[in-house]
Amino acid sequence: MEKNKLTGHIAIFSANIIFGLNIPISRMLMSQILSPYTLTFFRLSGGMILFWLISFFTRKEKVPFKDILLLFLASLFALTFNQLPYFIGLASTSPIDASIVVTMLPIVTMILAAIIIKEPITLMKAVGVIVGASGALLLVFTSHSTHIGKSNFLGNIIVFGAVTSFALYLTLFKNVIIKYSAITVMKWMFLFGTVVCFPFCYKPLMQTNFTVLTIHNYWQIAYVVIFATFLGYLFLPAGQKTLRPTTLSMYNYVQPVVASMVAVVLCIDTFGIEKALSAFLVFAGVYIVTQSKSKAQLDAEKVLKNSKLADQ
Numbered sequence: 001m002e003k004n005k006l007t008g009h010i011a012i013f014s015a016n017i018i019f020g021l022n023i024p025i026s027r028m029l030m031s032q033i034l035s036p037y038t039l040t041f042f043r044l045s046g047g048m049i050l051f052w053l054i055s056f057f058t059r060k061e062k063v064p065f066k067d068i069l070l071l072f073l074a075s076l077f078a079l080t081f082n083q084l085p086y087f088i089g090l091a092s093t094s095p096i097d098a099s100i101v102v103t104m105l106p107i108v109t110m111i112l113a114a115i116i117i118k119e120p121i122t123l124m125k126a127v128g129v130i131v132g133a134s135g136a137l138l139l140v141f142t143s144h145s146t147h148i149g150k151s152n153f154l155g156n157i158i159v160f161g162a163v164t165s166f167a168l169y170l171t172l173f174k175n176v177i178i179k180y181s182a183i184t185v186m187k188w189m190f191l192f193g194t195v196v197c198f199p200f201c202y203k204p205l206m207q208t209n210f211t212v213l214t215i216h217n218y219w220q221i222a223y224v225v226i227f228a229t230f231l232g233y234l235f236l237p238a239g240q241k242t243l244r245p246t247t248l249s250m251y252n253y254v255q256p257v258v259a260s261m262v263a264v265v266l267c268i269d270t271f272g273i274e275k276a277l278s279a280f281l282v283f284a285g286v287y288i289v290t291q292s293k294s295k296a297q298l299d300a301e302k303v304l305k306n307s308k309l310a311d312q
Contacts, residue, residue, distance in 0.1 A: 020258025132285020
């Protein structure tokens with residue numbers, strides 16, 4: 001495996017471990033005192049502050065107005081149309097339904113990549129996506145945790161919209177992401193995300209009773225902002241620079257595995273053969289997708305085959 005690709009795999013794997021740990025932490029915060037809107041605004045504004053602060057100590061990059069517009073659009077798909085709708089949909093449907101819908105990210109990404117950037121849907125890639133999805137779904141259906149909420153069609157559609165938005169981000173914006181450092185990309189994206197989401201988050205933010213927050217709650221918020229937002233989104237562009245959209249989205253299946261392992265450690269859930277099998281299927285699916293051939297590889301093989309036929 002090329003060194004750059006290995007770095008990309010490590011970065012995106014690390015990001016999804018962080019995101020996976022964030023699932024139980026965010027759920028605990030939202031079930032106690034913070035609304036999803038307030039927590040989302042903490043993530044966006046906290047990320048914005050951290051990325052802009054660190055940008056003053058890193059190499060300055062000049063971003064032309066055209067690319068700033070592209071980063072604005074990228075922030076809409078990756079942050080505004082992804083995070084807020086997800087929480088709104090989650091509030092309207094059951095967590096189990098939402099988890100099932102989220103497993104469609106690699107499938108949607110694979111289809112969009114085929115349509116938009118002509119990335120081929122090979123048999124190996126399709127098999128890898130299905131294997132990984134089966135592992136994630138097995139984890140959802142065999143979880144022993146109690147979930148509150150009833151299935152709601154509109155809520156499921158909203159969550160699916162959030163999934164599709166992030167799939168579009170992975171597919172459409174690689175060319176602008178690879179031109180700049182992760183700090184430059186994310187400082188602009190989080191600035192735009194914070195500004196756009198502020199009108200939706202303002203009222204819930206003002207209604208938050210900060211006096212009931214404990215030291216433990218502040219540590220949880222610090223994890224969400226520093227690790228699950230700043231570090232997680234710092235790693236994300238490193239993966240985007242070297243990996244294909246479908247491969248990137250496959251690592252999304254790592255999140256429920258990590259969240260499930262945390263639940264076992266906290267004695268909220270139990271470890272059994274189902275979880276072991278789920279983890280195996282998820283990582284097997286990721287591996288299969290990484291072994292599938294890209295459009296460039298298939299084109300190169302076609303050229304080589306044609307040249308051999310011409311020589312005969």
